[in-house]
Each structure stands twice: as structure tokens, then as C-alpha cells.
Amino acid sequence: MENNVREMFQIMTRRFGLLDKNCCTAGGLDISLVQSHIIYEIDRKHNPSIQQVADALSIDITTFSRQVQSLVKLRLVQKTPLPEDRRINILSLTTQGKFVATVIDEQMNDYLKEVFSHMSEFERDMVINAVKLLNESMAKSSVCCTPLG
Template sequence: MESTRDLFQIFVRRFGLLNASCCDCCCGEEVSLVQSHILYEIRRQKSASMQQVANALGMDITTFSRQVKTLEKKGLVRKKPHPEDRRIYLLSLTTAGEELENRIDERMKAFIDNILSQFTEFERDMVVKSVQLLNKAILKAGACCLPE
């Protein structure tokens, strides 16, 4: 019988969460998995600060800042100073960034729909509810590297 850890390790691999070039095949862009997450979160939060987006993704600000700079150079992200506090930068997607994020979003929805289509309606609901419960429990438990 597989251990719980084995189940999660295999799930992460099969779902593609370790696929560094995942976005190359779905949208034809050289966007890493991390950059895809950044684009998604910027769109989701709408004009959030760099720190807010970095926190939502669990990234340190230095690494996050380098990724944002790369996305700016690609013309996908816009960074502008906050009107009331010039030390804070707000992030938004450019038109090209929105178009790319839409393509990634459509591809991911189709991928997830394809997976869920293999279940009955009851099983799909159960899987979705289970993932919701798992997300809540992970949030409550904190980081994966808990002190012993």
C-alpha cells in the first residue's frame, strides 16, 4: 500500500506541478511555471502590490522581484508606483499579459475538465469538495516545513 506521502508526490508529478516548461506547450510562450502563477495572481488580485502578490504565492520578495522584472521585459506585466506611497509598486497585466493569461487559463480549465470528466457527477462533486477541504486544512496547518 502506498504511503500518504507517496500519493501526494505522485499526484504533484502527474498533475504537472514540477513541469518547468509547462506553459511552452500550452501557449507557445517561454513562461515558466512560476511566472504563470504570478500572471494568474496579478489577474486575480487586480492592481495588487508586489508584496501582496509575493505573499499570496509564498515567495520571498527578492526572487519575486526578479521574476516580475523578467515578465516586464517580456511585455506581460506593468509595474507602477502607488499614487500615495511611491515605495510601493502596483502590478497589472499588459494587454499581452492578459491575452497570455487567458490562453493559460483556458488550457488549464480544459485540462482539469478532462480529468474530472472521467468521474460521475457525484464523484466530481466529491473531488472538488475534498480539494476545498484539503486547501482549508493546509492553510490551517501552515507551511510544509514545520518545526519538529
């Protein structure tokens, strides 16, 4: 039993990773896994800086800088220097970028809905509570993942 716990988490993680990998074609563009995470994070945070998003996703800042450049080139993301500290660049989604974020979000929600359709309502609530609990516990953990939240 104890032995299976890691296996269960490994499989679950891999499945969600896979889902991401298949993601995403949106608005006629092929979005990579990393790009979809970046778009998601910019959408979620309120005017994040480059550094903040890189930290949140644990991506090396130099790699991230270039990822942002390519998203800017695709006209999905905008960089705006912060007036009160011009070292800092604020990231935001363009209209096109918001559209892509919405499409990806719908795809993910459809998938989650489909997965939940194989459960009873009781089970569905249990799973949601469990994931919430897991996130809270991981946030408390000293081992990993402090930047996330």
C-alpha cells in the same frame, strides 16, 4: 493504508507540478512555471504590490523583483507606483498579459475537464468537495502556508 497517504499526496502534487512544468506556450511566448504562477496571482488579486505577490508565492523578494523585471520586458506586466505611497509598486497585466493568462487558464481547465471525464458526476463532485475541504483545512493548519488563501 496509513502508509499510502503520503505517497498519494506526493504523486498528486508531482503530477500537478508536472502539468505546470509543461505549461506554457501562449501568444508565441514560452512562459516558465514561475512566470505562470506570477501571472496567475496578479490576475487573481486586485492591484497587488510586488511584496504581496512575492509573499503569496513565497518567492524571495529579490528574486521576485527580477522576475517582474523580465515580465515587464516581455510586455506582460506593468509596474505602477502607488500615488499615496511611492515606495510601493502596483502590478497589473497588460492586454498581452491578460491574453496569456486567459490562454493558460483555458489549457488548465481543459486538462481538468479531461481528468474529470474519467469519473462519474458523483465522483467529480466528491473530488471538488474534497479539494475545497483540503484547502480549508490547510488554511487552518499552523504548520504551513499561512500567506496563501
